[in-house]
Amino acid sequence: MARQIIIIDDNVSDSNELKRLLSVLGAEIYQSLRIGMAKEDLAKFNNSDIVICDFKLADGNAVELMEWLDQNNIGCSVFVITDVETVADAVAAFRAGAKDYINRRLIRELLIPKIKVLIGKNSDDNFPLLFSRKSDGCLRAYSAAHAVAPTNLNVLIIGESGVGKEPLAQEIYDVSMKSNKPCVLLDCGTLHYLAQNHNAKQPMTLLDAVATQFRKAHEGTIILDNVQLLSQDMQSIILHVLANSKHDIRIIATASPDITDMVIEGSFLSALFYKIKEFTITLPPLRKCQEDIMLLADFYLRNYNQEFRKKVKRFDASAQREMRAHSWSGNIRELKHVVRVAVLKSRGEIITSKELDFDTPTTGAHVQFKLKASDEKSKITAAIAYANGNLTKAASLLGISHRTLWEKRKKYGIA
Template identity: 75%
Template sequence: MARQILILDDNVSESNELRHLLAGFGADIYQSLRIGMAKEDLTKFHRGDIVICDFKLADGNAVDLMGWLYSKDIGCSVFVITDVETVADAVASFRAGARDYINKRLISELLVPKVKALIGRNENDNFPLLLSRKSDACLRAYSSAHMVAPTSLNVLIIGENGVGKEPLAQEIYDMSEQRDRSCVVLDCGTFHYLAQKHDTKHPVTLLDAVANQFRKAQGGTIILDNIQQLSQDMQSIILHVIANSRQTPRIIATASPEITEMAADGSFLSALFYKIKEFTIILPPLRECQEDIMLLADFYLKHYNQELNKNIRRFDTNAQKEMRLHTWSGNIRELKHVVRVAVLKSHGDVITTDNLDFDTPISDIHLNFKLDKNDEKAKIMAAISHTNGNMIQAAALLGISQKTLYVKRKKYGLK
């Protein structure tokens, strides 16, 4: 059966132009000016079908539409398009479940290839991990990534090991206007081996070796992983290569949080630091994203069910509690490992605490519930979970009154 696409846009000429762009994909394409007018068609949509919706319409917006789709259990993919991008609208769209949030001027470059890829994909395939996050901090980071991707600005992505910096860097390249040009990925921890890879009969300097890597990008993109590992000599070499490149590539760099202190104390050259960080994205650690833990766990549960030929349905209540309370020092990388082993060890269709193999046992974890500005919401959620919903005990753990806890729960929308 052919896939179905609905274009929801009150600008008729733009809707017709988009229909023309999608006409060759073999899908049944419908058009509508209003959400209300589209609902009858949408009741016939299934998982794998696609909705392309302008963010603002006369009778509502894309968030309203996705809320209605969720209430009717219509599991289609929604792409939000807009004339004017805002961070608030992007965050709202992703939180509601949008696959992407795209400026209309980039429909040909960004939307059409994504729709084409989606139509050619099995409806049960795993979608990109970026779509499995709901926490405010992650949604802000991903919204920023989508906004900066089509520009030529250099980007610095900062976060702890295992939070997903490298996949996000690749995603920015995939959404950029340079995606048709070369992309060279370099691990800064192995730069000193570059010169050794050449023929010993024709030795090259480290400067030449680095310059050769930049030339391979041909004005495209260089992804520099873990720039905090660069020696000061290597920092100087890279700065020199950038300054003397005929076709300066776009740089997308990743770094651990200490990079800011290194720039401040002089152990990382400020000239290179500010050259790279024309735009900065902060990815939070998993422990500060309580809403994401089970979303990611369920994502990987489906993935490893396929890999290991299992049919596990869910995590039981106690397993979920332990996973939410775990500190996840290895972040998403550690969570992937824990879920994979749990799927392998489980003999039934439900994962229990006996199947969880944490690097740090839950009983050895020191749970610090003292509130601070950076992760107040996450700690409140953890305290409530730790006390099985007992608000008196949760308030005591947090060191606040029950009234203050009530106010903060209301502030963050917590039940």
Template identity: 80%
Template sequence: MARQIIISDDNVSDSNEIKRLLSGFGADIIQTLRICSAKELLTKFKTGDIVICDFKLADGNAVELMEWLDHKNIGCNVFVITDVETVADAVTSFRPGAKDYINKRLIRELLIPKIKTLIGRDDDDNFQLLFSRKSDGYLRAYSAAHVVAPTNLNVMIIGESGVGKEPLAHEIYDMSQQCDRPCVLMDCGTLHYLALNNNTKQQPTLLDAVASQFRKAQGSTVILDNIQQLSTDMQSIMLHVIANCKQPPRIIATASPDISEMVIEGGFLSALFYKIKEFTIALPPLRDCQDDIMLLADFYLRHYNQEFHKQVKRFDASAQKEMRVHSWSGNIRELKHVVRVAVLKSRGEIITSKELDFDTPNTGAHIQFKLKKDDEKSKITSAIVHANGNLTQAANLLGISLRTLLVKRKKYGLK
């Protein structure tokens, strides 16, 4: 279906180039030089139409335009473009609802494919999920990913299980200059099975198998998922393969928060760690992203409405309250499961607290056990006592993985 696209940019040359690149999409394209002209046109736009706006124009900026759109309840998809890309400006743009924040040098590589995808997709699919979060922590992480994506730097994404590290790794690849070449995903927890499936004439070895995977990604990208699960031997093999690649691929790795502790204690090779950790992105746990909880819940509600052929419209006040105070030790993975079960159990159009089955009990005590560097030891001790020695429950209270708790317990000499 044809859409209207408005390009608001006072650089006529840039505006004309964007129009040329979009000319084959079957959309009506209108160009303006000022924010005021864009507003006049946007009052006639339909929900779902597209706006491409320079971050700064002579009479205003894209943030002001998006705030005006929100005030007028005009539901357009806004892409912010810029000559000078900064993380601060990216965060500022995403907060009021920008679909993306793109450097003008990367219009062809990043903006055009995203608009093409948006025009051809339903507004309720996973494309929307990438841009539905508004918390400070997530916006900083996503903006950092956006800044590093066009470079060749290796990236390490650190976060708890279930926070969405692998999807962000794929998003970095999709925004990279290598996105037209094959990307190889390697699950570090199952790499020892690679040799069994590696087709070599001689007896296959783990070194052969890993080297084969890296050759597939020459000049492109390798995603190493859960690198903290690599055995010591496998770490040495990985380091050897990377060092001897003729055309080394870019590496995007995901890791749990205890990876730094493992390096300090000798459980992970520092040479491999710093080879991959050229740029670090920390993905915060869901409990630290309060602004995202209901946004994500509403997204999955719509998704599971389709799966179960339901017409559930919303969560009531009691359900929202319980979801906001829950500790979400399983992060987005747990939230997704809770919403799925709730939609399945619902008998009407509204989900109440009775339909919520949390994967982990919500004691409400997790806030008092939130770790801080200055009193980490005492917090860990209190959590273990509160959980009557059950380390799994203590880890849930602290908001960390059991493995991280074991590492910290050893560090502080706690029994």
């Protein structure tokens, strides 16, 4: 539990207001106008304490402060605040070890909840997942998310399954100007069930069902999760609703990387694609984020220690080598599973390579649709029929990429 918080800010009125907001948390709060003035107090800080520092001050900046803290072995959580956000400053702050980089006008909405997490006043499992990563790709994605969040632009988040697209979409909503308005999450893979599952006494068309969901989000946000799973009929319906709706709605959509191929080949409507991608954020796969693998593994290790009442402290060198070398086809979702099993299997305080179970399928092929040269065409036809014409779902059933499915359809003349 944090016992001390220091606010380093030369804007006295803002500093006093922040102190007022934090005073209810029960921590001892210090204030300083300069980094140099703060160092005497900081010498007493440890891992449980918190620093809130303006990015630029008269005698230095937050990055230089974090370098000084590191040189003096002073462990604490540093939050950087700024009047003007830039990607370069955000990346520099995160690389130096900042927990977050926050626009001053979003302090109440964004900073205070995260301070509460560290102090233990509430919990948020996604906080470490979103803000304790160090890879360039993730830092740029999170910086871009915070830059676009206060605007009204529609956002498309692209990434492989399991990389954390939905938590990032939720984070954009949480720090947006619409955070006090409704947020409706729609799973595009099951969107066509909306009408069927409605009250039988009041039958609805698909158009009515979608329009109802959009009305619920009036003046707020709709998160379209896995938008690439929309059938072409549903794409047309959503495009129609967006074009004719009088509701003030922001769209945050998530999609797999093959969404662009789908637009090129015509299986995803370009008009809808460009409507939802006014601003695009790409989340890299875990295999391209080597710096993040053990950070995330350590986070989940602590979580599962609590779940299983264990006292596992760390992964040994052999386990770390294998984890860094693994391809992580399932990304964070797979890593989470591997760590959970390893903690459960462990008999001591250290996890070795023997406790790691990487027996994760590299293909999602359903046994019923496993491809064989002798009946490939019939399997593909059956999978497409089973998926009601949803080619992305059919590709998943077959265990092949959307592009490969498109090539095989062309080869066999499958409509």
